[in-house]
Amino acid sequence: MYSVLLVDDEPHVLAAWSLILVNEGHGVTCASNGVEALECLKHQVPDLIVTDWVMPLMDGLTLCREIRAQTRLAHIPILGHSAAPPADVLQPEWNLCLKKPVAVSLFLTTVGNLCKGAV
Template sequence: MDDEPEILAAWRLILENEGYQVSCASNGAEALACVVAHVPDLIITDWMMPIMDGAELCRRLRSMPLSVNVPILVHTAVPPSERDAHYWNACLLKPIGADRFLTTIAKLCTPRC
């Protein structure tokens, strides 16, 4: 999820072309509702979002039994605090190339996705 529609659309297209099934959300609250409706194999989130930011989303996801073991990739321009690092599995700083992004996703998905 990302609050920038252009970034969301671009990554969605790239991931779908790689064979991944993708659901998108424009903020953390919307993403949380999506996860409750259908638990994904991987969650990719921005850190800075309206309504519910990535930090709160990650905290809530880790507190819910249905999503506690789902890998989380933070994709952000603003580095999150290291004290919150236990809430996610990987963090990539924007801008990031597609190769590194896809390699990180593949590592996080194996063998789940």
């Protein structure tokens, strides 16, 4: 199906969403912060990036800005996924934001829609 880069500093969040996405047939790569995510993006371009907002080393906003500044990556849809999203959740750096916790059905529907370009 689709390839997804998950970025979150909470290992249990990465493990849970990774398992759910893999069970749905998606390919998943995980990174625990923005620096690791950018390293992953040097080697593969996913269909979707799902990122937390508050992380060590490089936060979600900085990661999104770095991605949008690179021509090779700027087209990738980005889903913010955070317990503490910014006040303006419709940041130009990402396509959508879901507040943690989020229902599995909503998460999967949103992932599918973003990958298909339906959002």
